Amino acid sequence: xxxxxxxxxxxxxxxxxxxxxxxxxxxxxxxxxxxxxxxxxxxxxxxxxxxxxxxxxxxxxxxxxxxxxxxxxxxxxxxxxxxxxxxxxxxxxxxxxxxxxxxxxxxxxxxxxxxxxxxxxxxxxxxxxxxxxxxxxxxxxxxxxxxxxxxxxxxxxxxxxxxxxxxxxxxxxxxxxxxxxxxxxxxxxxxxxxxxxxxxxxxxxxxxxxxxxxxxxxxxxxx
Amino acid sequence: xxxxxxxxxxxxxxxxxxxxxxxxxxxxxxxxxxxxxxxxxxxxxxxxxxxxxxxxxxxxxxxxxxxxxxxxxxxxxxxxxxxxxxxxxxxxxxxxxxxxxxxxxxxxxxxxxxxxxxxxxxxxxxxxxxxxxxxxxxxxxxxxxxxxxxxxxxxxxxxxxxxxxxxxxxxxxxxxxxxxxxxxxxxxxxxxxxxxxxxxxxxxxxxxxxxxxxxxxxxxxxxxxxxxxxxxxxxxxxxxxxxxxxxxxxxxxxxxxxxxxxxxxxxxxxxxxxxxxxxxxxxxxxxxxxxxxxxxxxxxxxxxxxxxxx
Numbered sequence: 001x002x003x004x005x006x007x008x009x010x011x012x013x014x015x016x017x018x019x020x021x022x023x024x025x026x027x028x029x030x031x032x033x034x035x036x037x038x039x040x041x042x043x044x045x046x047x048x049x050x051x052x053x054x055x056x057x058x059x060x061x062x063x064x065x066x067x068x069x070x071x072x073x074x075x076x077x078x079x080x081x082x083x084x085x086x087x088x089x090x091x092x093x094x095x096x097x098x099x100x101x102x103x104x105x106x107x108x109x110x111x112x113x114x115x116x117x118x119x120x121x122x123x124x125x126x127x128x129x130x131x132x133x134x135x136x137x138x139x140x141x142x143x144x145x146x147x148x149x150x151x152x153x154x155x156x157x158x159x160x161x162x163x164x165x166x167x168x169x170x171x172x173x174x175x176x177x178x179x180x181x182x183x184x185x186x187x188x189x190x191x192x193x194x195x196x197x198x199x200x201x202x203x204x205x206x207x208x209x210x211x212x213x214x215x216x217x218x219x220x221x222x223x
Numbered sequence: 224x225x226x227x228x229x230x231x232x233x234x235x236x237x238x239x240x241x242x243x244x245x246x247x248x249x250x251x252x253x254x255x256x257x258x259x260x261x262x263x264x265x266x267x268x269x270x271x272x273x274x275x276x277x278x279x280x281x282x283x284x285x286x287x288x289x290x291x292x293x294x295x296x297x298x299x300x301x302x303x304x305x306x307x308x309x310x311x312x313x314x315x316x317x318x319x320x321x322x323x324x325x326x327x328x329x330x331x332x333x334x335x336x337x338x339x340x341x342x343x344x345x346x347x348x349x350x351x352x353x354x355x356x357x358x359x360x361x362x363x364x365x366x367x368x369x370x371x372x373x374x375x376x377x378x379x380x381x382x383x384x385x386x387x388x389x390x391x392x393x394x395x396x397x398x399x400x401x402x403x404x405x406x407x408x409x410x411x412x413x414x415x416x417x418x419x420x421x422x423x424x425x426x427x428x429x430x431x432x433x434x435x436x437x438x439x440x441x442x443x444x445x446x447x448x449x450x451x452x453x454x455x456x457x458x459x460x461x462x463x464x465x466x467x468x469x470x471x472x473x474x475x476x477x478x479x480x481x482x483x484x485x486x487x488x489x490x491x492x493x494x495x496x497x498x499x500x501x502x503x504x505x506x507x508x509x510x511x512x513x514x515x516x517x518x519x520x521x522x523x524x525x526x527x528x529x530x531x532x533x
Contacts, residue, residue, distance in 0.1 A: 032288050033287040033288055036285070036287070036288040036292075037285045040285050041285065046289070046292065047487065047494075047513075050292045053288070094432070130280075130283050145280065149277055149280040149281060150280050150281065150283055152281060167247075170245050170246070170247055171242075171245075171247060173245060174238070174241035174242050174244070174245040174247055175238065175241065177241045177244070177245075177273055177276055177277070178236075178237040178238045178240070178241040179237075180276060180280075181237050181241075181269075181272060181273060181276055182237070184276055184279060184280075185272045185275070185276060
């Protein structure tokens with residue numbers, strides 16, 4: 001009997017192409033934490049993220065059974081794509097509903113509930129920083145930053161996931177980092193926490209709203 | 224030599240610094256920028272901050288899929304299979320780890336067996352939930368064989384690019400009538416405001432997501448419930464495939480008629496559900512914690528009863 005846990009990535013892909021449901025189950029086992037991280041970071045809401053993971057994996061499962069997974073892309077690339085698509089579908093549907101500071105609190109609440117370690121409080125506070133800062137990014141930049149900078153996927157792979165050119169991914173990442181810098185840069189974090197919450201509460205996150213511009217001036221230079 | 228500095232500050236802007244950091248600047252422009260950075264401590268610090276930002280982002284860890292989420296996912300998927308009329312047998316249920324089910328479903332000449340030994344909870348609870356879908360998809364295939372056309376596919380799963388879905392609601396919902404069986408068979412699915420909805424929220428009925436901070440007083444809570452029932456936008460969002468991700472045993476465990484509204488919001492600063500039921504001539508508004516279990520339903524955070532909206 002096949003031990004799916006022992007299958008190499010190419011063998012797992014081949015089995016999924018054949019419509020092997022157990023191979024798909026092993027793929028889910030291998031990548032589900034990563035997919036959850038993508039969804040949570042993109043959507044900022046655990047409930048929405050859980051729905052997106054479910055929707056994406058349900059679609060992927062049906063594709064495997066229907067023979068529509070051809071194995072052209074790596075499993076991880078494909079699964080990221082279906083979950084990212086599910087996330088974007090959800091964002092589009094909730095675009096009229098602004099994310100508020102209350103919503104950011106909910107992220108912290110849910111994370112705190114799900115993680116019972118002793119560092120929950122400080123960890124959740126840092127997560128609020130990251131989650132709230134990510135929410136200020138236009139959606140395309142947020143997804144690129146999540147996949148490249150946070151998930152560590154190669155730019156080439158992210159370009160396949162999102163169906164755009166590699167240069168576009170690099171540009172979105174650069175723009176996103178420039179926006180995140182004043183919000184998350186360690187040297188500025190302490191003084192911007194309250195400001196971050198305030199600006200976050202007034203800004204719709206899913207509609208491509210522009211975050212605060214990068215800090216300019218105030219940096220002494222000898223030259 | 225081209226000036227790459229922000230005219231207002233005389234330094235690299237954050238955008239230019241980020242472009243330099245990413246290697247997006249033309250070579251001649253990048254050379255000018257590097258020359259400035261080499262002589263400017265502030266801009267050098269800015270680039271160092273960008274590098275540190277990338278390290279911080281990479282180090283951020285949201286943790287694994289929470290077990291509670293995986294459990295709710297199991298329940299929702301298992302419930303979907305049940306609603307589709309082909310519920311997994313108890314032996315095949317994801318709640319019976321280690322069990323084995325063989326369906327002998329064939330597709331394209333490939334015989335498959337559903338062996339759940341590798342889908343062990345809790346570590347594989349999400350995967351186990353998908354096993355339950357085997358029954359659902361098997362059922363869909365049976366329907367399709369009879370010309371019902373169960374699988375409409377999805378651009379997401381079949382390789383469509385991001386944002387290519389012409390019908391996001393259908394794609395996210397799985398794109399098949401049976402896949403949305405629970406919401407199609409009940410819940411907030413009829414046209415018009417929620418007060419006109421079919422008075423049955425099935426076990427996996429769509430959730431509205433108003434984000435309302437539910438009132439602690441009964442009178443105010445009833446006013447909120449009535450207002451939510453009148454909101455067309457919530458009904459539209461629910462019909463479009465709003466969140467279905469709650470434990471069905473929670474709502475099912477509430478005494479009284481099937482809910483006409485299940486809404487996500489907050490109560491006393493915590494995530495909560497508002498469940499509204501219609502009785503003869505009246506309303507029952509119940510606030511439950513979120514996530515919610517059957518045990519929680521026996522200990523609601525708040526309950527208010529009153530007359531129907533006029």
